[in-house]
Structures are given as C-alpha cells and as structure tokens.
Amino acid sequence: DIFTSENCAMVDMTCEQHDRQAADSQFITHFTGRAISRLNLVPTAIATKGFKSLLTLRDQTVKDSFDLFSALYICNPNAESTLLNLRKAVDDLIHDLKSNKSKLHLNYADGKESRNETDDMDRLSSFVNRIGASKTAETFELATRLKQEGKDIVMTLCVGEPDFPPPKPILEAATDALISGKTRYTPVQGVLELRQAIAKDLAKRKNVNIDPSNILVTAGGKQAIFCVLLALCDEGDQVIVPAPYWVSYPEIVRLSGAEPVILKRNPKTNYILSPIELSAVLTARTRVIILCNPCNPTGTLYSRSELEALATLLSRPEYSHIYVLADEIYERLTYDGAEHVSFASIPGMEKRTLIVNGFAKAYAMTGFRLGYLAAPSKILKAALKLQSQLNSCACSISQYAGIRALELEPSVLDPLYKELEEKRDLTIDRLNKIPKVTCSAAKGAFYAFPDVSAYIGPQIRNPVDGSAMSSTTALCQYLINNHGVALVAGDAFGAPNGIRLSFATSKEDINTAIDRLEKGLKELNVE
Secondary structure (H helix, E strand, O other): OHHHHOOOOOOOOOHHHHHHHHHHHHHHHHHHHHHHHOOOOOOOOOOOHHHHHHHHHHHHHHOOOHHHHHHHHHOOOOHHHHHHHHHHHHHHHHHHHHHHHHHEEEEOOOOOOEEEEOOOOOOOOHHHHOOOOOHHHHHHHHHHHHHHOOOOOEOOOOOOOOOOOOOHHHHHHHHHHHHOOOOOOOOOOOOHHHHHHHHHHHHHHHOOOOOHHHEEEEOOHHHHHHHHHHHHOOOOOEEEEEEOOOOHHHHHHHHHOOEEEEEEOOHHHOOOOOHHHHHOOOOOOEEEEEEEOOOOOOOOOOOHHHHHHHHHHHOOHHHOOOEEEEEOOOOOOEOOOOOOOOHHHOOOOHHHEEEEEEOOOOOOOHHHOOEEEEOOHHHHHHHHHHHHHHOOOOOHHHHHHHHHHHOOOHHHHHHHHHHHHHHHHHHHHHHHOOOOOEOOOOOEOOEEOOEOHHHOEEEEEOOOOOOEEOOHHHHHHHHHHHHOEOOEEHHHHOOOOEEEEEOOOOHHHHHHHHHHHHHHHHOOOOO
C-alpha cells in the first residue's frame, strides 16, 4: 500500500490510537510543511534558527509524494477535525493581531515609540472589506444627487430597468393579494403555487423539466446568485467570470470566499465564450462557471450550437465537478427573431446547471424584488438554509403578482418587447454615427456597449480641468459633470474600452443622452 511503499515505520497500536496520534503529528506536520512551500520562502543572510527549521520542515515534507499526504487525510477520520481546528487557530490569531493593531498605534515620527489606546468600535469585518460597492448603484446615486441639486441630468440610461410599468394584470394581482390578506410570511422556499407556475413555464418555454421542490423563490435574482454561490463555494475554490460581466458577479464570488477568475472575451466574436478560451482556465479548483445569457452589459446571445460546444467541453471527465450558473434574467428580451436557449436544456447539462431568473426585466417588476433559483436537490436545500437565515422569504405580495405574470399571454408582452427592439435600433444607429465609436447590435437584454477606446488615454485631456481621460471611469465622470449624461464605465464590467447605455427608456431620453455624449466626445478634440 501507499504507506509501505513510502517506507513508513510500522508500530503496534489500536486504530483509535493511531488515528488520533497521526492527525496530531504526521498530518499536521505534512500540512504545515506543504503550506510553507507555497510561500516560496528562500534562505536569507539574517535567517534565524527557527526560520531555518521551517525550511527544513518544508524540504522534508515536499520530498514525499502528494499521494502520501492525501492518504494521511483520506484514511484518517480525525484529519478533518484537525483541519477545522487549524483554520480556527489561524483565524483567531489573525483576529487578535488586527484587534491589537486597532487598539495600539505605534508612532515613530520623533524616533520614539509611543502607545495610544484607540477605540475599536469602528473596526469593520474582513467579510465586508472583501468587496467594493456596486458601480451601477454609485452612478445612479451620483446622478440622483446632482439632479436633486438642480442640475439637468439624463440619468435613465445608467440603470437596468424598463421604462414601461408592469402590465395591468400584475398590478391587479398585487392589489388582490393585499386586499385578501395574503400579507403574512410564506414558506421560506416560496408559495407552492408560484413554484408550480415557474416549473410549468420552464417546461413549456425552455424544455427544462424541474420539479417545484427544486425551485427556491428569492428576493430578486441577486439573492439567488448570492445563496447558490455561498452554498457551493469555499476558500480556495475558483469561479470563472467571463468579461464583460455584470458588476456584482466578482463581488458575490469574493463574499463566498472563492476567487473570481476573470476571463476576457473577444469583441470581434461578439464576446461569445469559446470552448478553447474556457478550457484554458479550467482547473481542479474550478467550482462554477457563470454564464449570463443574454449578457449584461453586451447583449450577447448564445445560439444552441454555441451552448452545445461548451457542454461538450464540460462533459469531459476531468470537468465533471463543475457547475454552470446560468443567469437567464433577460431571456425573454431577444431581438431579430432570435431564440433564447436555456443551458439546462442542452443534453447532459440539466443536473449541472443552476438556473437564476426573475421578474424584474421581462415584466418591469424591478421594485417587487422577485427572483428564483432552480437547482439540484442538495444544492437547493443548502441555498434554502441560507435564505432561512437571511430574510425568511420573498415578499408575499410579490409572489402572488409573480403567479399572474407567468399567466400573461404573449399578446400582452410582445408589443413591449417590440418597442424595446425599436429603441435598440435607434441607439445603435446613433452611436455608430459618432466618429471613432463602434457598437454592435445587442441580440438580447436592453443595453448597448460601445467601444470608446479612441477617447481614452493619458494624452486626452478634460477641456474643463485638464485632467487625463485615463479610463472610462474618468470619461464618464467628465460626461456627467460637464454634459449632464449619466452612463456606466466599462471598468465596472471588466471591459475598460466600453461604456454601458440602457435603451430601456424613452426615445426622447435616448436622443438627448446621445446628443450630449456626442458633444462631450467632440470637445475632447481627438484627431
């Protein structure tokens, strides 16, 4: 066996004695040595005896095979508790260091050490410090503040919500729910009638057969993403996030403890993710691939054959551990007669797909905060457990409105979507007439994502204050402050050459916004 082949010493003892002692000595020794090896430490001229001992430990453990190290973990039932205790010990030590740092400041300004006791009340958690604020929310808040100050700001192109109201039957259903007393807590998983309606809709329109017990109703699609990633990911895991991406994906991944792996996509192929590009970043640590289809912010829509090509790659045995989080919140909003295909409908992918969808975009129910997750039972139950501790349930009124939304005939919705397509055409036509700006037509969602790289660079200066247009963030700051148009910088989406405009607004606002964008770019005097 592996222990004999590695020339391990054999000592007579009970299994219980061996497991306890091995976990306390052999396993923790090998773990420590291998952890040190990943720090790439090297001897120095001032190395202490203790440091040299660490290097010796490293050298002695890594020379053994990794199979032996794995066997010490797999074959020892006490190894798992030792790992947990080790993690707790490290976390406790880091906490003590940070707490002491906030209480005790060292001042060397005068060459003397002085100690000042400070209040620890303002210390924030490392959990919240992992992430940044949503850039789309920040842009909207800035535009709102400037408008409240009396400035003329076109701000409807920076938010992702339709300008039409929810169809009347949805509002009537919400009113009926209020009047009839459906105002109390619902089951954490959501009312059965809504989960049944979702399952029926998935089967009818998407050819995806999901049992209502495998559906979790959430307070918006964002919460569904949050719950499923926290249910699946640990520290050390990786989540593939194709760029351009929705601004919240990397931050939610970081909250889960996993590492977002940003995968740049090529605008020349309309940002379609190819199997070759994907295979280059897949590893044993990959836990989830996020596939936003149609995509926010580019409007990219995958064909069936393009999805099948990705599924063929993921069907390989070495990738059998990977799930696909299919964010399909914009799936009803497609143009030019294109059909949306759910990744879960691709043969072999139903049990590998975590469907996230909701009611905000297709039904203009953004304020209702209603979404859902459809997933395999074990994952669904874990996400359900999280929701039970987060917010108990989605709003009861919204859930009953959601049931009615899924009952609407296409004749109610299609005219709204047709109008969006007309607004898309107007937006793309106007953008492509601006010198040095290029923009492909979105096949889905309601965003345009033009390339404005010609207007970005240290040599291009703000004509008002002389600052450099060093990024799309700087460009968008210039546009809102000097030309009264609020747009979202491509930096926020992992695409530094673009800016995002929502065409889910009035044609008047689209024309006014692009007029101001064109004027602002012209004043940069780019040759």
